Amino acid sequence: xxxxxxxxRGSDAPNIGLRRSMEALKDECRFNAGKLQxxxxxxxxxGHWRPVRGDGNCYYRTxxxxxxxxxxADESPKRIEQLLETFKKVSYKxxxxxxxxxxxxKIIRSFEDQEQLELxxxxxxxxxxxxxxACRQLVRMFLMQRAHEQSPSGxxxxxxxxxxxxxxxxxxxxxxxxxxxxxxDAETLALDALPQMLGIGLRxxxxxxxxxxxxxxxxxxGPAGQV
Numbered sequence: 001x002x003x004x005x006x007x008x009r010g011s012d013a014p015n016i017g018l019r020r021s022m023e024a025l026k027d028e029c030r031f032n033a034g035k036l037q038x039x040x041x042x043x044x045x046x047g048h049w050r051p052v053r054g055d056g057n058c059y060y061r062t063x064x065x066x067x068x069x070x071x072x073a074d075e076s077p078k079r080i081e082q083l084l085e086t087f088k089k090v091s092y093k094x095x096x097x098x099x100x101x102x103x104x105x106k107i108i109r110s111f112e113d114q115e116q117l118e119l120x121x122x123x124x125x126x127x128x129x130x131x132x133x134a135c136r137q138l139v140r141m142f143l144m145q146r147a148h149e150q151s152p153s154g155x156x157x158x159x160x161x162x163x164x165x166x167x168x169x170x171x172x173x174x175x176x177x178x179x180x181x182x183x184x185d186a187e188t189l190a191l192d193a194l195p196q197m198l199g200i201g202l203r204x205x206x207x208x209x210x211x212x213x214x215x216x217x218x219x220x221x222g223p224a225g226q227v
Contacts, residue, residue, distance in 0.1 A: 017051035034211035
């Protein structure tokens with residue numbers, strides 16, 4: 001028997017909020033003309049959105065939640081099993097983290113619909129953190145395995161990470177400082193690595209509140225070229 005999800009400790013905000021209409025987002029942006037214009041553009045293609053707790057883990061939380069939500073909506077048990085097999089590549093020396101990881105795998109396997117997913121991920125801190133920690137470890141695996149391989153830019157991934165920011169001396173340095181710590185925002189190579197490890201396509205919209213910055217999307221195609 002799996003325990004009932006617990007409220008996030010230290011915060012009243014849910015990890016993932018309830019699905020809302022684009023009209024609600026327009027209303028939130030009504031006093032920012034530039035941002036409202038961008039939301040209006042997004043509303044032509046999207047009908048709903050969800051607020052995500054902004055604690056530095058929001059990228060990882062958003063991607064894995066969206067991934068699970070789509071798989072459950074599509075009733076794709078095979079894809080969920082493939083995702084679980086990917087997560088099984090992750091292990092921890094810390095017994096508490098390993099136990100949380102194994103419990104997370106059991107909980108995901110028990111999901112039968114989106115409502116269960118929404119209840120657990122939105123309210124349970126331990127599951128939320130286990131998912132985020134596992135996603136960060138997958139990103140580390142991707143980058144470390146490819147550190148000396150050629151990236152699409154022509155540089156090796158390690159050369160690329162140093163070119164993007166000279167404060168990082170190596171890929172291990174980047175992973176230690178950017179990927180591993182919970183609460184550290186995803187940036188540069190981490191944004192592209194996670195969807196590739198999860199085997200999904202992703203379109204990331206940059207909704208900048210500044211009028212002089214346009215609406216920008218970053219695409220990471222999935223195995224079949226989809227986003």
